[in-house]
Structure formats: structure tokens, C-alpha cells
Amino acid sequence: MPDDSPHDDPAQDEIQESSGVSRRDFLKISGISAAAVPMLATKVVLAGGAPVKVYGPGKVPVELTINGQKHTLQLEPRVILLDALRDQLEITGAKRVCDRGECGACTVIMNGKAVYACSVLAIEAQGKPITTVESLMQGDNLHPIQQAFVDNDASQCGFCTPGFVVAFKAFLDQHPNATPEELQRGLSGNFCRCGTYHGIQLAIAQMTQKGA
């Protein structure tokens, strides 16, 4: 616990002003002049010796391939893949929870690997096939992982569930003969609040039994 004395702020009588530096201001300060970048064309600059494409800061065309379907969007380069999915395409299975790559609720598969969609810019996701939880069902049939979650009641409120299911699929795709211990480690980048881990452990057991 913190120390127990009430805090007497020395600045108590001063009037203070809260001010923030906007990202645009930051770009100006840091020397990559936003104004110097043409609004639509893609410019290449050297950063640390390597050529890097510069987009924006205004909206740029972005082409994403989601669940096998191509989508062309106009997005500011700062838009993250998760928001592009949720707010532009209304593909809402991936959830926004922690805002910064800590909880796994926004997990999607990109180029065959599980990624946190909150930590990938939409422009970075171009040209890379993206799979979301929405594509896992085959017609009316649940994917076996999804069925294992249903059978073992591995969701309560369900907000973390799509992230877990997608992370599960990505891990099994890459490690088809994974042991329960390996799978449990593979899913440790995802958090649940209701406490469905017991059900998820049983789902892991069910899936690894089938695989054996």
C-alpha cells in the first residue's frame, strides 16, 4: 500500500494547464514534416538506412484480403487493422479490449500466424491474407475447435472467446501434433475475466485426443 499521509500538493494554488502533443505535432517536431509528404502518393524515405514507405497523413487507399475476400478502403495510415475490421467492415468477432497487445481478444490470423489486430496497422496488413473467427464455420457446422468450446462450456460472457478460438486454430495449424501442455502455453497470450480457463483446458484435452 502507498504511504499513509494525505498528499499536500505544493502546486495547490497554481493554476495548471493540461496540454498534450498531438501525433501530428509530434511528426512535425520529429522532423518528418507531415506537410512535406504529398497527400496521396507513397513516398519512400530512409530510416536507419532502410527504405521505408511513408503514407498519409490523410486517407490513403488500403486493400485488405479478409477471409478470402478483397476489400478496398480509404483509411488514415494510423488506423489499426482491428478498427478497420470492426468499424469499416463491421467484422466484429475480433474484440477491442486492452488497446495495446496485452489480452489477445483481437487475435486474427495473418499470413498463417496469430497476430493481435490491435497491434498491426491496416496498411501493414495489405497483401497478407487475414482470417477472422467469422470464417471458421463450414456452412452451419462449427469448426471442431468451436465445437470443443461448446461441449466444454468454455465461454461465459464470451467476449474473449473469439480471440481464444482463433489463437487455438493458429497454434494447431502450425503445430498439428501439439500436446495439451504446448497448446496451453500457446494460448497464454489470451486472457479471460469470467474464468473459463477450466473449460478451455477441457477443450484442449478434447482436441488433442482427437488429434492423437
Add this chain to the structure above:
Amino acid sequence: MPDYGWPNPQQSSLIGKRVSRVDSPVKVSGRAKYSYDYHGANQLFGKVVRSPYAKAKVISIDTSAAEKIPGVQAIEIIQKPNTTVQWAGDEIVAVAAVDESTAEDAARLIKIQYQPMAYLVSDAEPPAGAAEAAGPMSEDDVWDAVDNQMPDAAFIQYVQEHGISFHPTEDLLKEFKGDDASDAVLDALRKAQYHAPTGQGSHSYYQKAAAQTVGDPDKAFAEAEVISEGLYGAQVITHCCLESHGSTSEWPDKDHLFTHISTQNVSGIAAQMAEPMGVPAANIRVHQDHIGGGFGSKFAADRWDITAARLSKKAGGKPVRIMLERDAELEVAGARPSAYARVKVAAKKDGTLTGWQSQSWGTGGPGGGGAPPIPYVFSIPNQKKEHTAIRNNIGPARAWRAPSHPQAATITMGALDDLAAKLNMDPLDLWLKNLEITGPRKDTYREELAIGADLMGWKDKWRPRGQNISGNLARGLGLSLHTWGGRGHNSDCDLTIHPDGSVDIKMGTQDIGTGTRTTIVMVAADTLGLPIDAINLYIGDSMYPPSGGSGGSTTPGGVSSSTRRAAVDAREALFEKVAPSLNAQPADLESVNGSVRVKSDPSRSLSWKQACSKLGAVPLTVRGKNPDKSRPPDLTNSGVGGVGMADVEVDLETGIVKVKKMVAVQDCGLIIDVKTAESSCYGAMTMGISYALYEEKVMDQNTGRMLNPNMEFYRLAGLNDIPELVVHMMTGKGYDERGVIGLGEPPVISPGAAISNAVANAIGVRVSFLPITPDKVLAALEQKNASGKAGA
């Protein structure tokens, strides 16, 4: 009159069986739509500018630069200049713009001047003599309480108990109302007793509650054969709902509001929004399909929800979404109050409890908060209790799954466990010895302790404190008891049978992940003799008949009772229409396996569909209610008991605690769905591991802010922290016939206490406060070693 009573689960088609959660398929496939997922046409995005200071006066607000940003469509000042902000992260201004980045840019350009003020964010033991008795409320206190959003009930109770020290003119009351004071509060102020200002009490950080005495504690301690003393407590934690708080609101026309809100209280939101929005509750529609966690923190239309609705109105009715960012969710959207206590327990040598003394303290944020219900479960005959509430600037408290009970269990069960250690008794024996003073659930506890001990292997595994160490690893067992009410809330259910045989249920309830949908359709299907997928269930909308908020474990009893009564009445009404075709009396019919047939001659039967066609052209709708004295029996009940046990391993070198096994034994009357009931217990044990070992809202005394408002350092238990979990639900005779009782709260109460006791059993010394982090374990071991050497 038909028999509304519950069928015997042994003869039921569904009730008391294991049925998979009916909304699992939509959840696992990402099709379940949460309020956060709602996206309206031309939707705007709201961002809130929050106070960086724990306490400060707002001096000025300049939104002119933000207004000039293209894409900004509305700005709303939430707290005007001259308002005193009482916690960091409090809402000052909000902006709505065409996309989220534009709203963020605009929010950054809003200039707010503050005058920072002295604050307290600690909940450490009050310094001696600091606590003051509560006094009458001054006008300043009322402003503070209004600015603090002090809950109406607490506000009114305080005014009734302590009076006010100013004269509430109607003009002044109007000003309070302008700052969102409710009519009920204004009325309480009008009626309040006037007292001369005392110059103390209401402004202190530390407010002393009246001391409570039961029996003759002085005599009990004077005559005690043994006295055990200790320090125990549970920290402030947050709810950390994965779906943050918030809503999207829109005005389809200037008189009607439609809000998509993440709430545990679908039927209660409209009435809360009516007054601030200036429209009748009937003009407000509330909708929610799924909610991503609430745990007690989502009953209100919060200030940000009112703000989203106001921004929408300013923007011509376009939908405006404000969902809290994770840092705001952890800073301002609710926290569980802390409770700590210095405790002395008096007992006889055989373990019989005779006396309790406690000096407790804790914080529920600006409102202070009440004393924990200690001693918990055990009504020790002689007691003396003092409590000091700390009114600090950490942000407001909200109900957290089983309010006050986990804290009370941690304190009480810790104190009794230390007493058992002092007496060299197995705590299981000490618990059993004192069951007589646990009240009406004593036989349940006895039965549950026996089952729990068996499932844990207690008698084989238990060793006296500090005597199960191998190498660096110490093993230990701990246990705790708990209780809860859980009577079903008010609930209305409309059940319609259509002439084509389809069945609809409409109810303004919500499924917060507890299996409410599953419970409702199981009860209806069982009563009508249909499979569960024959029931179309519509919940989560204020257009449906009202049903209570999902809090206090009141939902299962409420919705199952109203559904049962509706289904029985609908079935009887259908029998009336069908009887002539089967050449029988309505009372001779039964509805089983999808057919309506004559009980004595099942060959005379109609399929469900054929039977429903006898309704003619008009569907049959009946309303079932809970409570409903005209349709006995009472289908719900109150009062459950449960046991929690933990087996832990502590690394004496690193201080890391690993839970190896947990057992929960729980009764909750008649269980509708055993599968989801067990899940509630698994989940509760998991949350228990989390708050016992990892979670804490850590406040920084230097900045007045929360240090860990994120999911990296606000640590939840993860998949690898979960040991073997064993659940045993009490069913059968003595339980089933009690009726349906809620289950959400009780199993989350004992795990923290059981883990704390198991750690003490393992390492031979008490770690006083949760969470039991490695640094505290090592400090306790060091202290034990130092005192051991000093004593030698």
C-alpha cells in the same frame, strides 16, 4: 388451480440435467453481437477528456480549437468550471467526430485549466486520532457529493442520519438539480434536520462509524483461555470487464432516444436516463444482445452514457458511441472497496469461539464505504467492532460480485485459522466445532465440509503449519465458508404459443454470461414438453416485459419463476382449446415429448403442432410474474452455504505462490442447468485465484493516479495459473425442494480466504493482505525468521 410447483428433477426432461449453453454457438463463432459491436448509419465516435488530477477545481474550458477541426460534430461540457473533480480520470468534456482519430485529435486540442487540490489516494491504516465522527452535511459537502455522483441511497441515508448544516432554499436546490442531483436527493435535503455546523466530521478523510457491541466482549476476553491476534485484509480491485463500459445512443426523432448500452440492467436504464434527457422513460429504448462482463459494475446509465446521448442530440440524432478505453475502464468504471482489520479472537482451549474484537478500515473511494460484515458466517456471541471509512480520491466504488463478502471472509477466516494454529488444531475441526453459531445453514455446512474434505483429501494431506516443506517448496491447505441470499428478483415473462406451434418468450432480462438464456428456455421447454430449440427467446430489450437487473444472484430465481408460471398458464390455456378434440377434460391432458395427450390413455394424442392449430387464428399470450402470491408456491428461495478449499505450493526462495488444487462445494436450491451452474463455480474459483494472488488497483501517492490501468500490470489470472478445480453441487433431497436460488456471487467469496489460509499453513506465518504477491511472502518469512531468532 394448476400446479405451478417445480417438477422433481428426477422426472424432468430438462430441469436438473446438463445442457450446453444455448448461446455458445453464436459466441464461439463471433456472431454474438455485443453493444460495443453495434454500428449505426453515419455513426460518430465520442472521446472524453479526463482530469489528470485526483482532486482539482476546474477553472476554465476552451473548446474553440477543437471546434475548428473538420469532422467534429458536437462538443459537450460534462463538468463546468468551478466544479471540483474528485478523482483522476473523471470526465470533463466530450467530443463527437466522424471517426475515432478525428475525435482524438479534437480532444487533444481542448484546453482545460485546473487548480489542483490536496488529495488522498492511500487506504493504509488511519493515523491514530485522525478519524472523526460523522457530522451534518454543509452546502460544500452536498456539492462534493453531487460532483462525486455519490449513490442516491447512501446520500439520502447520510442526510437522514446526520442532517444538514445549511438552509436548502428552492433556488439552491434548483442549482443542485442543474448539476444532476436527483429529485429523491432534493426531497431528502428538503426534509433534512437542521444542525448547527460542527466544523468537523464531514470533511475529514477518515470517518468513524458508531462502535458496535454484542454481548459482553470485555468479560469474554477476560475469561478467554486463549486469545489470537492478527492483521488481515483485502485490497481494492477493479472489475476489468473485457467489454468496457459504454454505449451508442441515437435519436431517431427529437423525442425518442435509442441506446445500445453494455448493461446488467436492461429494464432499469430508461428510467435512469429519462430525467437527464428530459424525455419520458417510455420514449427511451434500450437494447443489448450480449454483454462482455459486468460483475456488478454495470447497473447504471453512467455519465458517459448520458454524454453520448447528449452529443447525439447535438449532432442531429446521429448515433454516438462512447466505449471506455482500457485505462479509463480500470480508473473510473468501478472498483471493489478494500477492507482491513486488526482482529482479536477469544476462545476456549477446545476451540469454542467466545469473543471477537476488530478495528477495521477500508475505502470505497469518495463515498468512504461501510464496515465489512465481520465476523463472517460465525455469529460469535461477544463482539466489539469499530470501523473507519476512508473517503479518498481513488475513484468511485461499485458492487463487485458478492459485495463485501470476500473481504469479510478473508478477515474472519484468516483470524479463525490463526486461532486454530495457535491451538494446534486442524482448522477443519475448529470450523466443525463452531458450526452451531453459523445459523440456519449449519447442517448444510456440515455436509459440505465432509464432502469438501473428501474431495480435497484433507485428512491425508493436512499438516500443522510449516511442516510440509520439501527443499524450497512448502505445501499447505486452507478453507473458508460463505453464505449468500440469492432470492429471485421481480420478473415478468410473456410467453406466446402461435397456431403454427412456434413458441416465443419475451423478457426484458439479460444474460451476463451466467446462462440466463439457457435457464429460461430449459424451464419453458420442460414445462411444455418440447425440446429447447422449439423455444424462440427474445431478451435484452426494454420493449419486452420488465425483469430485474442481474445483480446479487437474483436472476435465476426471478426468470425461472416467471417463465414457469407463464409456461404452466399457457399450457393450461392450450389444454382448454385442445380437450374437445381429444374427447377429454383439460385436466386429463399432459404435454410430453412434443405431443399433447390423455394421461390415462397416451394413444389419444395430438402432435404439438396439431394441438396448437386448435388455437384458431389468434396466438395465445400469457404473462407470468415473479413474485406472484396468487400462483403458489413460491418458486424461489433465499440463503445458501458453501465451502471453499485450497491446496497451495509456495516457493520459499522466490515467494511465488502456485495454487495446486481448489475445491468448491455449493448449494443453490434447485439447479436448472447443472452444466452452467458448475461453470459459475469454476469461474468464481478462477477469479478467486486472481484476486488472491495478482490483482490490485495500485495508486501512486505522488501523482494521485492509478499506476497500472492496463492489462499488463493489472494482472488477471491466466490459463497457466489454473490448477485442478473440483466442483460439487449439492442436489437432491433437502436442496431441490427449496426452489431456485442464485449462484453468481457465493462461490467467489471463499477462494481468497482459503488461499490465504493455505499459504499461512504452508509457510508457517500469515501474509496479512491480499494479493499475496512474492514480495509480501518474502517479507512475512523474513519477519518470522527474525522473530524466531529474537525469541531463541
